[in-house]
Amino acid sequence: MAGSKTHQQVDREAATPHTTPHVVIVGAGAVGVAAGLHLQLAGARVTLLDRGAPGEGATYANGAVIGEDHVVPVATPSVLTDLPRMLFNSKSPLAVRWSYLPKLTPWLWHFVKRARWSEVERVSHALRDLLEGCMASFDPLLEAAEAHDMLRKTGWLGLYETKAGFDGYQRSLEVQRRRGVRAEVIPAEELRQLEPALGASQRFHAGIYYPDVGYVSDSLGLVQVLARAFRQRGGRILREEVYDFEIGVEGPEAVLTDRGRHACDRLVIAAGAYSRTLARRLGSDPLLDTERGYSLTLPNPGVRPRMPVCSTERGQVCTPIDAGLRLAGTVELAGLDAPPDWRRADMLLENAQRWFPGVDGEGAVRWMGFRPSMPDSLPVISRSPRFANTVFAFGHGHCGLMLSARTGELVRDLTLDRPTGIDVSPFRVDRF
Numbered sequence: 001m002a003g004s005k006t007h008q009q010v011d012r013e014a015a016t017p018h019t020t021p022h023v024v025i026v027g028a029g030a031v032g033v034a035a036g037l038h039l040q041l042a043g044a045r046v047t048l049l050d051r052g053a054p055g056e057g058a059t060y061a062n063g064a065v066i067g068e069d070h071v072v073p074v075a076t077p078s079v080l081t082d083l084p085r086m087l088f089n090s091k092s093p094l095a096v097r098w099s100y101l102p103k104l105t106p107w108l109w110h111f112v113k114r115a116r117w118s119e120v121e122r123v124s125h126a127l128r129d130l131l132e133g134c135m136a137s138f139d140p141l142l143e144a145a146e147a148h149d150m151l152r153k154t155g156w157l158g159l160y161e162t163k164a165g166f167d168g169y170q171r172s173l174e175v176q177r178r179r180g181v182r183a184e185v186i187p188a189e190e191l192r193q194l195e196p197a198l199g200a201s202q203r204f205h206a207g208i209y210y211p212d213v214g215y216v217s218d219s220l221g222l223v224q225v226l227a228r229a230f231r232q233r234g235g236r237i238l239r240e241e242v243y244d245f246e247i248g249v250e251g252p253e254a255v256l257t258d259r260g261r262h263a264c265d266r267l268v269i270a271a272g273a274y275s276r277t278l279a280r281r282l283g284s285d286p287l288l289d290t291e292r293g294y295s296l297t298l299p300n301p302g303v304r305p306r307m308p309v310c311s312t313e314r315g316q317v318c319t320p321i322d323a324g325l326r327l328a329g330t331v332e333l334a335g336l337d338a339p340p341d342w343r344r345a346d347m348l349l350e351n352a353q354r355w356f357p358g359v360d361g362e363g364a365v366r367w368m369g370f371r372p373s374m375p376d377s378l379p380v381i382s383r384s385p386r387f388a389n390t391v392f393a394f395g396h397g398h399c400g401l402m403l404s405a406r407t408g409e410l411v412r413d414l415t416l417d418r419p420t421g422i423d424v425s426p427f428r429v430d431r432f
């Protein structure tokens, strides 16, 4: 950390002559740290700036799921059909703070406009390109950090309590299968063979098992070990808040923070849900908002599923992380400033008790996080249209952890002017 260094000292260090480019990354979340380490492994000098500690943003206590099956965007015709029912049920997986509606309207308008099957199909291709190999993208990072055991490929189980819920998901399942996702429908009476922690079969209609999914033993811990490896290889992580940039003829040449000024050859904005303000300073205005989500971590749950168990109907996952059972999910559209509504976290335990009878919530730790979300569920992974030395990497919504290493590879390639291997035009910052 910068500690008590003066602004001049900090600037002098970054200005020392080097042949490799100095890349400054704003944001040391899952995405920023993965990008930093990938860039460093490719030979770049990298400084990460974050106003907090690495991983303590939206990754802190998330669902920890990593997998290649998430090819269906949030906006589908089925979600639109369910919307009125969900909005007026306090226990539903979706909530809107009505006072935030005026600010949310442009985002919501584009979300609704995209909830068509033709659009789902288009987006699913782009998501598939990103998700394919997303687990393997972690390999060089985990190797650098000697932390391979943190990633566990167990598969995951989607649970359906009702026939209506299961039938409503069939079209999304077809899209997944068309994109090459492996999925197996499990009849209710066979669910306990696959996942013995579940309650009696009459509680469920069916399940869908996805073998190519897994989880990390600790989402915050993963970012922390990658940040440690980054530091050990000479990377700098400074705890500073970025508020502006100095623009030269070639684009941004320095980042201004509450503690000083950092010269940069290349700039990456990976500030999660807070990226819009920074992007605006750089002449872009992405339609980024936040889908807030909640989690409860149960230290002594008394049950340990073999794999993450998820309910699309209730928008929730239960993941057997090392610290206990992590219950995570739901969406609240309320912006970045409204206080948490902890009833939404407590609801996660009520749901889990339906699937795992006797699950113990004693000592549960609540958390709320700000998913950085675009209306089409595609992240922004894009060179700035204005400045060739600037790359944007944010807006990963529900998939920011699983896509962090893959995004890091693409950020590395865009930043170092290498070919990206996939078409990154669907992730353009100016697509809305």
Ligand SMILES: Cc1cc2nc3c(=O)[nH]c(=O)nc-3n(C[C@H](O)[C@H](O)[C@H](O)COP(=O)(O)OP(=O)(O)OC[C@H]3O[C@@H](n4cnc5c(N)ncnc54)[C@H](O)[C@@H]3O)c2cc1C
Pocket (backbone or CB within 6 Å): 026, 027, 028, 029, 030, 031, 032, 049, 050, 051, 052, 053, 054, 055, 056, 057, 058, 059, 060, 061, 062, 063, 064, 065, 066, 240, 241, 242, 243, 270, 271, 272, 273, 274, 275, 278, 292, 293, 294, 295, 328, 329, 330, 368, 369, 370, 371, 372, 393, 394, 395, 396, 397, 398, 399, 400, 401, 402, 403
């Ligand atoms: C309840 C819940 C469950 C989830 N479950 C999963 C899951 O199972 N799998 C999955 O893949 N994803 C999951 N997600 C989504 C995932 O957590 C996010 O997409 C991901 O954490 C986003 O990472 P990020 O690096 O873009 O943002 P962040 O982790 O938020 O990092 C951004 C960083 O930028 C810093 N920053 C912002 N502004 C500034 C500034 N001006 N100056 C300096 N620093 C700044 C912040 O301090 C922060 O550390 C879940 C999210 C939630 C809320």
